[in-house]
Amino acid sequence: MAQILAPSLQVKMSITKSSTPASSMLPNTWTSVVLKQSRKGSIKNSTKFKVCASIKPDVSVQNRVEQLLNLDVTPFTDKIIAEYIWIGGAGIDLRSKSRTLSKPVEHPSELPKWNYDGSSTGQAPGEDSEVILYPQAIFKDPFRGGNNILVICDAYTPAGEPIPTNKRHKAAEIFSNPKVVSEVPWYGIEQEYTLMQPNVKWPLGWPVGAYPGPQGPYYCGVGADKSFGRDISDAHYKACLYAGINISGTNGEVMPGQWEFQVGPSVGIEAGDHVWCARYILERITEQVGVVLTLDPKPIEGDWNGAGCHTNYSTKSMREEGGFEVIKKAILNLSLRHKDHISAYGEGNERRLTGKHETASIDSFSWGVANRGCSIRVGRDTEKAGKGYLEDRRPASNMDPYVVTGLLAETTLLWEPTLEAEALAAQKIAMKV
Template sequence: MAQILAPTSQWQMKVTKSSATASPMTAKMWGSLVLKQNKKGPTRSSTKFRVLATKSEGYTINRLEGLLNLDLTPFTDKIIAEYIWIGGSGIDVRSKSRTISKPVEDPSELPKWNYDGSSTGQAPGEDSEVILYPQAIFKDPFRGGNNILVICDAYTPQGEPIPTNKRARAAEIFKNKKVIDEVPWYGIEQEYTLLQTDVKWPLGWPVGGYPGPQGPYYCGAGADKSFGRDISDAHYKACLYAGINISGTNGEVMPGQWEYQVGPSVGIEAGDHIWASRYILERITEQAGVVLTLDPKPIEGDWNGAGCHTNYSTKSMREDGGFEVIKKAILNLSLRHGEHISAYGEGNERRLTGKHETASINTFSWGVANRGCSIRVGRETEKQGKGYLEDRRPASNMDPYIVTSLLAETTLLWEPTLEAEALAAQKLALNV
């Protein structure tokens, strides 16, 4: 596996022994391009040259890596801020850089910026300007120093959230006093699949073929069971460096598939941290020459899909007597099952089949320690009489702003009719 945190494409120049005028070069020097004349043309008049980029016992200089690793701190107070936003598909991350005059500690210190929304599917060509509002900052693990990653959401020039800006609506829900008082915690389990670049087939799989059946790969070790560990480990460290609340990682059931967990995070922070972690993962796989996909069912057949299970609790759930609060929340969730499913990720119907540790997309269910249910409650929560629930329905490509805010809205702000509540209680009792 390639070294992930360093660029994999290296521009290497060689000083040949035959050069009579060549002088010793150090790693700090730019060096000179060594040009070799095309033998087919006249010696003095040929304009066809090629750069010698072969590795030998001579001086080898990686000019790109040296520049990428430059520490600017001793020379300038200026920093680079990478503004990140969500593109028109609702799942693609976009970014661009700008220079900031000095280090910052809060997004309010950063200027708003704009981009061409017609190139991201978010605005028409005749009125293409979209405005970026900085919302959360993280340390930049790629540039280091005081440089930062900036999570932004997008608005029209008149200050209205554009349709793909799901953060603005989530922020309104999380600012509601009822929600604030309940201090909603989230732990999000982000699954993803790594694909070979040219064939778009899972990493470690024979091209056009299949590995052995699932079983030895989940949390496995070994060259025949674990594919992409360097990427997972590099991402883990990069997230910790950035200040993302990543809490763990593991190999998943399908070979070439991995998972990491973010949380516990409070309110809107959960969405900000997931989007920042996805951006970092995209950058790492870019450097590794591997394709990242969040498709909920990347390989059809007897293979696990990819989800984004969301663990959720409120203050009342975490206190004594919380199990009854959890059951009331589950009742509300059952009544809005359709609304949640429609917002839980594109292509999720290919994953939620009732097989491979999923519930059917058409049926709401819950159970203790049952991974084949829509909502799972842990044994420890049942034993302690308090804790959290796990919503197993969200797909790997879900928008965390939508899922987290919808959970809070359904369980804390939305009230069903008495008739609907009674009917749902009967159905859930039969289900359990």
């Protein structure tokens, strides 16, 4: 019974009854999400329903907690709260902890390094567990508001060596290469994700233990029977804008309960920083609502779309006159390193890249104009203008944006194939196209 009650109580505690500034992420918009969940009919026993309905939080206590959460301390102190965020040992798990700073800051260089217990995150042995956090990027904190900040960090040993799970360090090296810098690489990342009902591991809006109607009406759909979790998507959108994340849009996806947000265009290492911070904010919002976020590339087996993280990419040369030929050369390089990219594009991606549901087969490389069933898609506008960008459709939703963006720049700008391999690849691609 505790499992049934816990999520609803968590949601009630995070609903705000009074009007609060945009800086507070304790919105009263969760009501529609809660109502949708309660209408699903998953609790069939009337006795259970009576128990759920009879337990109510103490309103006075709830209000006092909300007042403290929304408290503006800026008139009373110059101190701020910095939330240090890093990536855990699984490579996709976000961790964070808070510290007080004596005054507001504007640049990561003003922030102190910090440390954490790496043995508790799968990143260090117990006998030598200290891992050092290096602040790398700052965003405004939409949860605490004021001058409080979110800090994206990467992790190092006490000797200053990047730990194995620190993928940002390698990406930063690639993006600092003069040849890469001169090409000003742009990225637009389309992050798909799935919202799951707590405890049952089943998508939001789906009947528990059963399936909704087939795909078709849900993509960018509107209506209570087609859109599940819009409040979460909208709250996330506004929170990202408040934080300073370069979020460019959102939409409901093909599978019901699945959504997407886009980040970009972002230059170089900034793309990874912004995507990771956006993921963190989304995790915090779903935590408040009592909904589970998953980045699994194929959360539901069968005739349902998986979840990807399509990565749009261009260089200065691609965006200038004659850029289409530069794009073709980049695609040729990508074809020669297909296995290298696939191995770095997310765990479980083989369950998604089947050649169905708008994907190419994981075992072969292909490209085409306006073809969403290819590894690399080139837009009609790019073909018509003779310049523009390419879309790598292979990355899974759980990919590391530092790895993917860095690898794209490395393969297309720094790596040179042999003449024999280049000629053979060109012949194969020509035959497929």
